[in-house]
Amino acid sequence: MDSMLYPINSISRRCVSLDGLWKFQFDEDGDGVDKGWNFELDNPIEIPVPASFNDFFVDKESREYCGDFWYEKDVFVPQEWQGNDIFLRFSAATHRAIVYVNGYNVGEHEGGFLPFNCDISNVVYYNQYNRICVKMNNELSHISLPAGNVKTLTNGKKMNAPYFDFFNYAGLNRSVYLTCIPKEAILDFSVSHHINGCDAITDYEVTTNGEHNVIVNVFDNDGNKVASSIGKKGVLEIKDVHLWQVRNAYLYHFVIMIFDENEVILDEYFDEIGIRTVEVKNEDILINNEPVYLKGFGKHEDSDVVGRDFNIGVMKRDFELMKWIGANSFRTAHYPYDETIYKIADKEGFLVIDEVSAVGFMESMMNFLDASSGKKTAWFKKESTPQLLENHKQALTELINRDKNHACVIAWSLFNEPETTDEAAIPYFQEIFDLAHQLDPQNRPRTFAMIMNSRPETCKCYQFADIIALNRYYGWYIGGGYEISDAKMMFKQEMEAWKDKHLNKPFIFTEYGADTDGSLHKLPSAMWSQEYQKEYLNMQHEIFDSYSFVKGEQIWNFADFQTTEGIMRVNGNKKGVFTRQRQPKDIAYLLKNRWENLPQNYKSKQGS
Numbered sequence: 206m207d208s209m210l211y212p213i214n215s216i217s218r219r220c221v222s223l224d225g226l227w228k229f230q231f232d233e234d235g236d237g238v239d240k241g242w243n244f245e246l247d248n249p250i251e252i253p254v255p256a257s258f259n260d261f262f263v264d265k266e267s268r269e270y271c272g273d274f275w276y277e278k279d280v281f282v283p284q285e286w287q288g289n290d291i292f293l294r295f296s297a298a299t300h301r302a303i304v305y306v307n308g309y310n311v312g313e314h315e316g317g318f319l320p321f322n323c324d325i326s327n328v329v330y331y332n333q334y335n336r337i338c339v340k341m342n343n344e345l346s347h348i349s350l351p352a353g354n355v356k357t358l359t360n361g362k363k364m365n366a367p368y369f370d371f372f373n374y375a376g377l378n379r380s381v382y383l384t385c386i387p388k389e390a391i392l393d394f395s396v397s398h399h400i401n402g403c404d405a406i407t408d409y410e411v412t413t414n415g416e417h418n419v420i421v422n423v424f425d426n427d428g429n430k431v432a433s434s435i436g437k438k439g440v441l442e443i444k445d446v447h448l449w450q451v452r453n454a455y456l457y458h459f460v461i462m463i464f465d466e467n468e469v470i471l472d473e474y475f476d477e478i479g480i481r482t483v484e485v486k487n488e489d490i491l492i493n494n495e496p497v498y499l500k501g502f503g504k505h506e507d508s509d510v511v512g513r514d515f516n517i518g519v520m521k522r523d524f525e526l527m528k529w530i531g532a533n534s535f536r537t538a539h540y541p542y543d544e545t546i547y548k549i550a551d552k553e554g555f556l557v558i559d560e561v562s563a564v565g566f567m568e569s570m571m572n573f574l575d576a577s578s579g580k581k582t583a584w585f586k587k588e589s590t591p592q593l594l595e596n597h598k599q600a601l602t603e604l605i606n607r608d609k610n611h612a613c614v615i616a617w618s619l620f621n622e623p624e625t626t627d628e629a630a631i632p633y634f635q636e637i638f639d640l641a642h643q644l645d646p647q648n649r650p651r652t653f654a655m656i657m658n659s660r661p662e663t664c665k666c667y668q669f670a671d672i673i674a675l676n677r678y679y680g681w682y683i684g685g686g687y688e689i690s691d692a693k694m695m696f697k698q699e700m701e702a703w704k705d706k707h708l709n710k711p712f713i714f715t716e717y718g719a720d721t722d723g724s725l726h727k728l729p730s731a732m733w734s735q736e737y738q739k740e741y742l743n744m745q746h747e748i749f750d751s752y753s754f755v756k757g758e759q760i761w762n763f764a765d766f767q768t769t770e771g772i773m774r775v776n777g778n779k780k781g782v783f784t785r786q787r788q789p790k791d792i793a794y795l796l797k798n799r800w801e802n803l804p805q806n807y808k809s810k811q812g813s
Contacts, residue, residue, distance in 0.1 A: 207321060207322050208322060208390075208392045208393060209320060209393065209603065209606040209607040210391070210392070210393065210394075210474060211476070211544055211548075212294050212382045212384050213474065213475070215473040215474060215475065216470055216473045217386075217387045217390075217470060217471065217472045217473050218384065218385065218386055218387075218472070218473070218474070219286065219384065219385040220382050220383075220384050220385075221382065221383045221384075222380060222381075222382055223254070223278060223280060223293075223337075223380075223381040223382060223383055224254055224255060224380050224381065225253070225254065226251045226252070226253060226254075227251070227252060227253075227254045227276045227277060227278045227377070228246050228249035228250070228251060228252075228275075228276065228277040228278065229246075229249055229250055229251065229252035229258065229274070229275065229276055229277075230242070230246045230247075230248060230249040230250070230274065230275045230277075231267070231270055231272070231273075231274050231275075232272065232273035232274055232275055232340070233270075233272055233273075235272065235273045237273060237275055237340060238340070242275055242338060242340070243305040243308050243310070243338050243340070244305075244307075244308045244336065244338065245277070245336065245338070246275055246277045246338070249275075249277060252276075252376075253511070254276070254278075254376075254377045254380075254381060255296070255377055255378055255379045255380050255381075255511075255514045255515050256376060256377070256378065256511040256512065256514040257299075257374035257375060257376045257378055257511060257512025257513045257514055258270075258274070258375065258376040259372070259374055259375065259376075259512055260374075260509075260510050260511070260512050261510070266362065269364060269365075270343075271343060271344055271355060271362075271363040271364055271365045272342065272343070272344065272363055273340060273341070273342050274340075274341055274342075274343070274375075274376075275338060275339065275340055275341070276337075276338070276339040276341065276376075276377055277336065277337065277338045277339070278336075278337050279334040279335065279336050279337070280334065280335050280336075280337055280383055281333070281334050281335075282329045282330070282331055282332075282333070282335055282383070283331065283332060284331045284332040286331065286385045287331050288388070289326075289385045289386060289387055289388060290324060290326050290385070290386045290387070290388060290390070291324070291325050291326045291329055291383070291384070291385055291386075292322045292323060292324055292325065292326075292383075292384045292385075292386065293306070293311070293312075293322065293323040293325055293337065293381065293382070293383060293384075294320060294321075294322050294323075294381070294382040294383075294384050295314070295320060295321055295322075295323075295339075295377070295379075295381050296320050296379030296380045296381065296382075296515070296543060296544065297317055297318050297319060297320065297377075297378050297379040297543070298314060298317060298321075298339065298341055298377055298378075299317030299318070299341075299343060299374070299375045299376060299378055299513070300315075300316065300317035300341075300342065300343055300344070300345070300349055300375065301313075301314065301315045301316070301317070301341065301342050302314050302321075302339050302340065302341045302342075303339070303340045303341075304323045304337070304338075304339050304340075305337070305338040305339070305340070306323070306325045306328050306329065306335055306336070306337055306338075307328050307329070307330070307335055307336055308336075308338075309328045311323040311324065311325050311328060312324070315349075315596060315599070316350060316562070316596065316599065316600045316603070317343075317375070317378075317540075317562070318540040318541045318542075318562050318600075319541055319600065319603040319604060319607060320544075320603075320607065321603075322384075339377070341375070341376070341377075343365065343373060343375035343376075344363070344365065345365050345366070345367055345368075345373065345565075346589075347568075347587055347589045347593065348589050348592045348593045348596055349596070350561070350562040350563050350564075350593075350596055350597060350600050351367065351368070351369050351373075351539065351540070351562050351563075351564040351565040352367075352368050352369075352564070352565035352566055352593075353365060353366055353367035353368045353369065353373070353565055354366045354368070367565060367769060368564075368565030368566075368567060368568060369539065369564045369565040370768055370769075370774075370778060371505060371507070371539070371766060371767070371768055371778070372507075372512070372513075372766075372767040372768055372769060372777075373769070374507075374512035374513035374767075376512075376514075378506075378512070378513045378514045378515065379514070379515045379543050380515065380543075386472075387471055387472045388415075389413065389414060389415035389417060389463060389471050389472060390413065390414055390415075390463075390471075390472045391411060391412070391413055391419075391461055391463060391472050391474045392412045392413060392414055393411070393412040393606065394409060394410065394411045394412065394461055394474075394610070395409065395410050395609055395610060395646040396408070396409050396459070396478060396610055396646070396647075397409075397646045397647050397648075398480045398481060398482055398647070399482065400446075400448070400482055400493060400494065403444070403445050403446065404442060404443060404444050404445065404446055405442070405443045405446035405448070405480045406440060406441070406442055406443075407423075407432070407440070407441040407442075407443065407480065408439075408440055408441075408646075409421055409434070409438070409439060409440075409441060410437065410438045410646070411437045411438070411461055412437070413437065413463060413472075415463065415471070417463050417464060417465055417466075417471060418435060418436065418437075418463070418464060419435070419436060419437045419461060419462065419463055420433065420434070420435050420461075420462050420464065421433065421434050421435075421439070421441065421459065421460070421461050422459075422460045422462075423441055423443060423457050423458070423459055423460075424457065424458040424460070425447070425457060425458075426447075426455070426456075426457075426458075431443050431444070431457070443457070443480065446480055447480075448479075448480055448481055448493050449479025449480055449481040449493075449551075449554070449612040450481070450492070450493065450554060451492055451497055451533050451554055451556060451805060452528075452533055452553070452554040452555070453554050454479055454551060454552055454553060454554035454612070455479060455480075456477040456478060456479050456551060456552065456612075457477070457478055457479070457480060458475060458476075458477060459475060459476050459477075459478050460473065460474075460475045461473070461474045461475065462474075476610065477548070477551065477552075478551075478610055478612065479551055479611075479612025479613075480612070481493050481612050482494065483615045483616075483647070483649055483650070484648075484650070485650045485671045485672060485710065485711060487709050487710075488709060488710065488711050488753065488754045488756065489711060489756065489809055490615070490650070490672065490711050490713075490756055490757070492556070492615065495806065496756075496806045496809035496810075497533070497556070497756075497805055497806065498756055498757055498803060498804070498805060498806065498807035498808060498809075499533065499534040499556060499713055499756065499757025499758065499759060500531065500532050500533050500534060500757070500758060500759075500800040500803060501527065501532040501533060501534035501535045501536075501555075501556075501758075501759045501760075502527070502532060502534075502535045502536070502759055502760055502761075502762065502763035502782070503535070503536050503538040503715060503716055503759050503760070503761045503762050503763065504523070504535050504536070504537070504538060504762065504763040504764075505538065505539075505762065505763075505764075505766040506540075506542055506543065507764070507766040507767055507785070508785065509785060509786065512767070515542075515543035515545065515546075517545070519787070520543075520545065520546055520549065522787045523763065523764075523787070524549055524550075524553055524555075526763075526783060526787060526789075527555065527763075528553070529797070530782070530793060530796055530797045530800060531796070531797055531799075531800030531801040531803075532555075532800060533554075533555060533556055533805070534555060534556035534557065534558070534615075534757070534759060535555065535556075535557060535558070535759065535763065536557075536558040536560055536618060536654075536715055536759055537557060537558070537559055537560045537618075538560055538621060538654075538715075538716075538761075538762075539560055539562060539564035539621045540560065540561070540562035540564070541559065541560070541561065541562065541604050541607070541608070544607065547559075547608060547611045547613055547614065548611075550611070550613035551611055551612050551613045554613075555613055556613060556615045557611070557613045557614050557615065558615065558616045558617075558618050558652065558674075558715070558759075559604065559608050559614045559616070559617055559618065560617075560618035560619075560621060560654075561597070561600050561601050561604050561617070561618070561619055561620075562600060563597055563600070563619060563620045563621065563623070563637075564620075564621040564622065566584050566585075566620060566622070566623035566624060567582050567584055567622065567623065567624040567656065567658075568582040568584060582624050583624070583627045583629065584623065584624040584627075584630070585624070585627060585629040585630045585633045586627065586629045590629075590633065594633060594636060594637075597637060598636070598637070598640055601617075601619065601637065601640055601641060601644070602640070602644060604617075605617065605641065605644040605645050606644070609644075609645055609646060609647065614649065615649060615650070616649055616650045616651065616652055616671075616672060617641050617645070617649055617650075617651050617652070618652050618653060618654060618674065618715075619637050619638060619641055619651060619652070619653050620634075620637075620653040620654070621653070621654045621676075622654055622655070622656035622676060623653065623656070623659075623666075624656070624658065625655070625656075625658070625659045625663075625664045625665050625666040625667075626658055626659070626663045626664065626665065627665065628665055630665055630666050631665055631666060634653075634666045634669050635669070638651055638669045650671035650672050651669070651670060651671050651672075652670045652671060652672040652673070652674045652713075652715075653666075653669075653670055653674060654674045654675075654676050654715045654716065655667065655673070655674060655675050655676060656676060657676065657677060657678065657682070657683070660699060660702070661699070661702040661703050661705075661706055662702065667708075670710070671710065672710065672711050672712075672713060673703070673708065673710055673711070673712045673713070674712075674713050674714075674715040675712065675713070675714050675715065675716075676714075676715055676716035676717070676761070677696065677699075677714060677716070677717050678716070678717065678718070678719075679692040679693065679695055679696035679745075680692040680693070680696075680719065680741045680744055680745070681718065681719045681720070681732075681741065683695065685719075685732050686731065686732045686737070689740065689741065689744060692744070693744050693747075693748070696744075696748050697748060697751075700748060700751070700752055703754075704752065704754070708754075710754070711754060711755075711756040711757070712752070712754050712755045712756065712757075713755070713756055713757030713758070713759065714745075714749065714755070714757065714758045714759065715759050715761075716759070716760075716761035717745050717758070717760060717761060718741075718760055718761040718762060718780035719732070719737060719738045719741040719742075719780060720732075720733060720778065720779040720780050721733060721734065721735055721737070721738040721779055721780070721781075721790060721792075722734070722735075722775075722779060723735070723765075723779075723784050723788070723790045733779075735790060735791040735792070736791075738790070738791070738792050739791060739792055739795055742760075742792055742795060742796070743795075745758075746758075746799065753808055755808070756808065760782060760796070761780050762778065762780045762781050762782070763781060763782060763783060764781040764782070764783040764784065764785055764787060765777055765778060765779050765780070765781035765783070765784050765785040766778050766781070766785065767785075782796060
């Protein structure tokens with residue numbers, strides 16, 4: 206089993222960050238192994254890890270590079286680690302990787318947004334340096350998540366052609382660790398919570414690779430032991446529980462240990478866990494049996510120079526801005542984020558819709574336009590669909606195994622804007638939604654973000670979603686500018702059609718927005734001006750407020766972000782409430798006023 210546990214240092218475990226400068230080299234001909242690059246690169250440069258490689262370069266061929274590329278680093282392994290299991294832990298490698306240590310192939314991984322481990326115990330040299338060489342590839346295809354295509358230019362250069370509207374940043378975007386784990390180890394654990402009056406009952410299950418018994422202890426913030434249980438599976442009862450609340454988090458310290466017959470600790474693992482329940486009941490989203498209205502964003506891991514890397518400074522700024530504006534939630538559009546972001550969301554009390562990287566499931570170079578025009582692509586009828594499904598299931602399994610214990614995660618988003626107008630989508634959706642239910646011990650709600658083609662009269666798959674999530678751009682891609690009055694009418698017509706279906710489910714808007722130049726003012730308003738962005742939002746909010754079943758709004762996007770170049774994008778997508786440098790546009794103040802004045806239980810029976 207490939208353990209998804211976050212790397213820590215404990216009594217029994219050691220974890221060393223390998224972040225810093227790595228050697229880097231493009232492999233345009235794809236013959237690096239033939240040249241011996243699995244032992245040593247022959248003409249590398251140095252590049253930072255974690256980071257996307259693209260924006261470090263000043264020549265376009267390097268920035269847009271499509272194909273194989275390599276990383277290399279020498280790592281010292283101490284003698285005292287001998288006798289344990291030694292792993293390389295990659296937090297992400299976009300989009301696929303083959304890892305070599307001292308020339309040996311020690312592991313491979315498909316998918317660029319989730320962790321994987323390589324067991325190097327049998328190939329390392331102790332008390333000396335060992336060479337890591339990683340062959341990576343960033344090409345998109347009909348079986349990759351996210352999806353796209355590769356085209357060859359007349360000059361022979363390959364170019365990625367994504368079916369999605371964000372830049373295909375690639376590289377070692379997240380941290381790499383060298384870890385030392387005892388031979389008998391904790392591989393996984395899961396928790397599921399129930400509220401019983403003032404108390405909480407937590408069912409737990411621990412997976413190990415040995416036969417010795419397990420003890421689980423729970424401590425409060427003052428260090429007091431509040432619950433304990435022996436066994437790999439059991440129940441923890443916490444009296445007078447401090448529940449994890451929206452924007453008011455409380456985390457308990459869970460400690461898991463394996464003991465031998467002499468009560469010697471063989472392995473110790475710990476984590477900070479919030480105790481809360483989440484469910485959908487009729488038209489409400491309930492946290493601890495209390496209704497909540499989602500206010501927040503679709504986001505991207507995207508910033509200047511380093512692209513899609515995990516940047517702890519940018520992360521801190523983003524959370525402070527979300528607190529300032531009165532948000533309580535975000536969706537990890539359109540892929541799982543770095544694990545540290547979920548840990549901070551746990552501490553800050555933010556609600557997260559956790560999205561697998563199933564984006565681009567519509568064969569289109571401009572899906573944001575084709576989605577509005579009603580284009581059909583029969584995406585799920587391709588010969589490649591069975592392999593895509595296997596890759597999708599692998600990514601979903603890794604996602605839920607990684608994030609299942611986070612209090613902040615309240616729903617799984619299983620697709621973003623797939624093509625759902627063909628019957629062929631139904632069995633595919635059935636498998637993915639069933640797998641999510643099977644994997645999650647907390648049985649969280651499942652959803653998918655519905656493209657504008659997925660309307661009440663055309664979508665074949667909305668019935669699978671516990672929460673109906675709509676991406677809608679009336680007033681931008683449809684009926685923009687002076688036609689906004691018609692856009693409002695069309696928007697209302699669609700919402701009335703959804704209302705007439707009597708689905709008895711909560712609806713949320715996971716995308717809505719208008720591109721805006723943060724320096725452009727225009728009176729009277731015009732598209733791309735800050736004035737029009739405000740008019741657009743006022744229209745959207747009027748529609749949201751008109752329907753009792755609408756229980757959330759997550760604007761697209763938190764901040765401006767980079768996309769593939771083209772005539773529809775001026776150096777990226779400009780729908781941000783904040784600029785790419787994290788400064789507010791005018792609508793930030795409009796949203797701040799709205800969200801700070803909307804009660805948390807807005808439109809519930811107890812709401813105003």
